[in-house]
Amino acid sequence: MIDFHCHLDLFPDYDAVAERVGREQIYVLAVTTTPMAWRGTTAAFGKVPRIRVALGLHPELVAERHHEVDSLVQLIPEARYVGEIGIDGSPAHRSSLSLQRTILDRILEACASYGGRILSMHSRRAASDVLDALAKHPAAGVAVLHWFSGTRRELDRAIELGCWFSVGPAMLAGAKGRALVGAMPRERVLTETDGPFAKLGDRPLFPWDVAASESTLAEIWGVTLADAGATILSNFRHLISFLPRNRRT
Numbered sequence: 168m169i170d171f172h173c174h175l176d177l178f179p180d181y182d183a184v185a186e187r188v189g190r191e192q193i194y195v196l197a198v199t200t201t202p203m204a205w206r207g208t209t210a211a212f213g214k215v216p217r218i219r220v221a222l223g224l225h226p227e228l229v230a231e232r233h234h235e236v237d238s239l240v241q242l243i244p245e246a247r248y249v250g251e252i253g254i255d256g257s258p259a260h261r262s263s264l265s266l267q268r269t270i271l272d273r274i275l276e277a278c279a280s281y282g283g284r285i286l287s288m289h290s291r292r293a294a295s296d297v298l299d300a301l302a303k304h305p306a307a308g309v310a311v312l313h314w315f316s317g318t319r320r321e322l323d324r325a326i327e328l329g330c331w332f333s334v335g336p337a338m339l340a341g342a343k344g345r346a347l348v349g350a351m352p353r354e355r356v357l358t359e360t361d362g363p364f365a366k367l368g369d370r371p372l373f374p375w376d377v378a379a380s381e382s383t384l385a386e387i388w389g390v391t392l393a394d395a396g397a398t399i400l401s402n403f404r405h406l407i408s409f410l411p412r413n414r415r416t
């Protein structure tokens with residue numbers, strides 16, 4: 168199983184979570200929300216098999232922590248994965264929209280200058296903004312849009328721009344999310360949880376909850392659970408073949 172967008176460092180009991188992830192042999196992309204968190208999380212989990220840590224600056228934090236983009240840019244040479252980055256256009260963060268655009272622009276430009284990265288991207292209520300930024304920086308790498316919730320038209324544009332998608336139980340719970348997933352190219356879909364932020368009912372999602380997404384994907388695709396799992400694993404292997412070589416993490 169693959170959880171390609173998980174805030175592993177934000178689980179209160181992250182060691183226990185990592186231990187079970189190891190036992191169940193789940194691949195986890197541990198996205199971070201600040202460059203400092205990337206350092207700490209890399210120190211803790213950077214050498215754990217199947218756990219990879221992404222260097223991020225969460226768009227919801229950009230209003231207060233935009234100055235940290237300098238440290239992020241300095242660390243890009245050491246990171247193979249960059250995320251969580253992106254733009255959030257929901258009411259609580261709309262006032263920082265133009266700052267968020269500037270910061271994302273700078274990050275994508277830096278990624279491009281180092282040969283591209285695999286990007287885990289947030290685009291809530293800002294899908295067109297994020298796609299504009301990606302269109303402007305085609306060499307920034309391979310963008311995986313996490314929990315994509317744009318319009319069908321924005322989805323078509325994302326597909327055209329070469330984006331991938333990571334989809335989780337919270338997204339697949341609703342009819343709109345399912346319809347979007349049904350329209351995504353199957354060979355560019357990965358599973359995620361966005362735990363512990365994303366929840367199922369009252370409880371935070373854990374990496375092993377991607378099992379639920381696999382069965383929903385099997386339903387949407389009209390294939391067996393085993394086939395859905397095999398497709399996601401082969402997609403994941405294909406995606407990481409785009410990684411730059413000779414990096415430390």
Ligand code: MN
Nearest residue numbers: 172251361364
């Ligand atoms: Mn997230």
